[in-house]
Amino acid sequence: MRKRVMAAIAAVVVLAVVLVFWLRSRGHEATDDAQVDGRITQIAAKVGGPVLKVNVDNNNAIGAGTVLVQIDPRDYEVAVEKAKAELADAQANAAAATTNVPISRIETTAGVNTASGGVQQAEAGVTGAEREIQVAQANVVSAQARQREKEAAATKAARDVERFRGLVQKDEISQQQFDAAVAAADAARASADAAKSEVIAAQGSITVAEQRAQQMRGAAAQARAGLATAQTAPQQLQVTQARAAAAQARVAQAQAALKQAQLNLEYTAIKAPGAGIVSRKAVEPGQIVQPGQPLMAIVDLEKIWITANFKETQLKSMRPGQKATVEVDALGGREFEGHIDSIAAATGAKFSLLPPENATGNFVKVVQRIPVKIYLEAGQDPDHRLRPGMSVTPTVYVR
Numbered sequence: 001m002r003k004r005v006m007a008a009i010a011a012v013v014v015l016a017v018v019l020v021f022w023l024r025s026r027g028h029e030a031t032d033d034a035q036v037d038g039r040i041t042q043i044a045a046k047v048g049g050p051v052l053k054v055n056v057d058n059n060n061a062i063g064a065g066t067v068l069v070q071i072d073p074r075d076y077e078v079a080v081e082k083a084k085a086e087l088a089d090a091q092a093n094a095a096a097a098t099t100n101v102p103i104s105r106i107e108t109t110a111g112v113n114t115a116s117g118g119v120q121q122a123e124a125g126v127t128g129a130e131r132e133i134q135v136a137q138a139n140v141v142s143a144q145a146r147q148r149e150k151e152a153a154a155t156k157a158a159r160d161v162e163r164f165r166g167l168v169q170k171d172e173i174s175q176q177q178f179d180a181a182v183a184a185a186d187a188a189r190a191s192a193d194a195a196k197s198e199v200i201a202a203q204g205s206i207t208v209a210e211q212r213a214q215q216m217r218g219a220a221a222q223a224r225a226g227l228a229t230a231q232t233a234p235q236q237l238q239v240t241q242a243r244a245a246a247a248q249a250r251v252a253q254a255q256a257a258l259k260q261a262q263l264n265l266e267y268t269a270i271k272a273p274g275a276g277i278v279s280r281k282a283v284e285p286g287q288i289v290q291p292g293q294p295l296m297a298i299v300d301l302e303k304i305w306i307t308a309n310f311k312e313t314q315l316k317s318m319r320p321g322q323k324a325t326v327e328v329d330a331l332g333g334r335e336f337e338g339h340i341d342s343i344a345a346a347t348g349a350k351f352s353l354l355p356p357e358n359a360t361g362n363f364v365k366v367v368q369r370i371p372v373k374i375y376l377e378a379g380q381d382p383d384h385r386l387r388p389g390m391s392v393t394p395t396v397y398v399r
Helices: 002-025 074-114 118-169 175-218 223-267
Strands: 028-030 034-044 049-054 067-071 269-271 276-279 294-311 323-328 334-343 369-376 392-397
Touching (some): 034 276, 074 118, 074 223, 118 175, 223 269, 323 369
Antiparallel strands (some): 028 392, 276 294, 294 369, 323 334, 323 392
């Protein structure tokens, strides 16, 4: 009799345990296949060169705009100066070409008027000579721009010589390479001196243009020459206008090259796109980096979420917006409150390196898992103890 009573009691206890388990599990779904996720931004170099300074280390907290790595900017500074000189040269050439357009118009009118009178032709010649003075002045500006360009090239070559001087003393480069650099520097300096001479010559051309203007004031145009000029003047005007348009296009091209050079100079200071924690730093001072080379990663701990891989059999009643709790293993089982943000559009297997192919006829039914994105309610982790990759156990309340 006693054994029967004990068996009955045991059966009641088992039924009670089963009933409690069923009541607790019927209104929620849980999984231990879940982890903390977050935004991890890979930082890479946009330009190449030797690294002068690395301002951060692994696990450092940084703010948006912090200079992480400084690449040697000297070559890019020279490129900016060269681009500025080329822009000045293009602008000077455009000014000269634009000035030639009204000159051609005037010469066209003068050529037509020459057929009816030498006086009008002479007046047009005077006006043309005065325009030549403007052209000569523009040529001076162009020559000065070329001088600055050559001097910038000479400065760069001189810097190369100084840099190679230390390398040849350490036998890191050959004497031939060093001599070639010295020769290049001398050639660049000679080119700069020649450009300076061109400036002086261009300035002298202004005087010549002024003398020509004086001569044209006393000259009389020939009627036949004026008539021949008048017959070809419209075509010459079109050519001059085309040259002026091409000169303006070269100005726009030089402006674009200057903007690119300035951007490259800015890229030598690699800045953080946002706040976060530095991780996986792979750069040191003195290292030569290449464009696109990964340098470090920034983990944003302000914007984290939970990726829970629920079985497809658990998704029947699961919807975005439903309440959820998240138990974190690393924090001794501490629970966080959250809600479902979204459910993935495909199973995790579809995004794997080798997705399953069931068309071969060897299909074996396997319960698939679908990622569910859970956002935590704000203000629960002020110390940012949750880190991407931590294992968690989320529970979603579907009723």
